[in-house]
Amino acid sequence: MKTYRVVSQLSLFSIATALFVASAVTALHAEEAGGRKYSHYQGPKKTIAVAKFDAHGAFVAKYGGWDLGGGLAAQLVSELSRTKRFIVVDRFDLKAVLREQQMGLEKLTKTGAPQAGQLLGAQYLIRGSVTQFEQNESGGGISVGLSLPGFGGALSPQVRNGTVGMDIRIIDTTSGRIVKTYVVKKEVSGMALALDASTGKVNFGGDVFKKTALGQATRAAIAEAVERIIDGMEAVPWQALVAQVKGPKIYVNAGGNANLKRGDTLFIYRVTDRITDPATQEVLGVEERKIGEIRIDRVAQKYAVGFAAGEGVAPPQRGDVLRYETGRIGGMAKN
Numbered sequence: 001m002k003t004y005r006v007v008s009q010l011s012l013f014s015i016a017t018a019l020f021v022a023s024a025v026t027a028l029h030a031e032e033a034g035g036r037k038y039s040h041y042q043g044p045k046k047t048i049a050v051a052k053f054d055a056h057g058a059f060v061a062k063y064g065g066w067d068l069g070g071g072l073a074a075q076l077v078s079e080l081s082r083t084k085r086f087i088v089v090d091r092f093d094l095k096a097v098l099r100e101q102q103m104g105l106e107k108l109t110k111t112g113a114p115q116a117g118q119l120l121g122a123q124y125l126i127r128g129s130v131t132q133f134e135q136n137e138s139g140g141g142i143s144v145g146l147s148l149p150g151f152g153g154a155l156s157p158q159v160r161n162g163t164v165g166m167d168i169r170i171i172d173t174t175s176g177r178i179v180k181t182y183v184v185k186k187e188v189s190g191m192a193l194a195l196d197a198s199t200g201k202v203n204f205g206g207d208v209f210k211k212t213a214l215g216q217a218t219r220a221a222i223a224e225a226v227e228r229i230i231d232g233m234e235a236v237p238w239q240a241l242v243a244q245v246k247g248p249k250i251y252v253n254a255g256g257n258a259n260l261k262r263g264d265t266l267f268i269y270r271v272t273d274r275i276t277d278p279a280t281q282e283v284l285g286v287e288e289r290k291i292g293e294i295r296i297d298r299v300a301q302k303y304a305v306g307f308a309a310g311e312g313v314a315p316p317q318r319g320d321v322l323r324y325e326t327g328r329i330g331g332m333a334k335n
Helices: 002-034 058-062 068-082 094-099 105-109 113-120 213-234
Strands: 046-051 086-091 124-137 146-148 152-172 178-195 239-246 249-252 265-276 283-299 304-308 321-323
Touching: 046 068, 068 086, 068 124, 068 213, 124 178, 124 213, 152 213, 178 213, 249 283
Parallel strands: 046 086, 046 124
Antiparallel strands: 124 152, 146 152, 152 178, 239 249, 239 321, 249 304, 265 283, 265 321, 283 304
């Protein structure tokens, strides 16, 4: 009789657990149907690349089977794309991309940075490092394994704490300089699922992970990182490059996808020198001069065509930098 009662209690708890997961996932779908709201943006879109996050030491030892770096980078790419403020390209396997040109990863901060920027296909590179990624119980409750596809018996609902921390760096790929750094840390506490660290593979974008303590903390950390990146990128100028020059036509390597418009005026700059640190070879800055301006006449999806406006000091050439007038941040006039 006692055995029957214990089995019945466990069965009831298992049913309750399943209902908890079902309701959690349903709530998640309802929450994501609206999604995080971002203000409407009409300025030119900067092109940014996101590299796979670094995850070292204790994180790899504890979550060795999880692709922490790739999972967090993929979530960042997804959320940045939702803002509709950037052209986002993922460069998760950054070393392989650079290896194609016999370049080492360290050249992103040395004199080879302009070539690296062209290879990345982005004006800015976002790199991240995982500094915290942990979950723990906040006391009490019963933990009973629940089997779901792809998770085995690794899930249990309980009052949990999830903590995710990351360092974010924004790098100017044309100079190799780190233009912004951020420290993001989010802690979430409440009734949530927990994942066993021994789980072989975790879908970071899946519904079940998002309802774990770690998943909730990850989403909160990614959301804050995106807000910080938006704020930081407002303070750095948008720029494009001269793709080619054919007669009077000047082709720009940005178009409708970057919100360029017919009639826009861009100034042409040419880099005349790069100042490097003699000890580290880090690029400290660049010297450049304004050589003219162009007015956009036709806009295609990925490129635009313009003509010289006024007299320039030198004819434009492939690779020259194009920016909006001084006093405009991100292409939008300052108040």
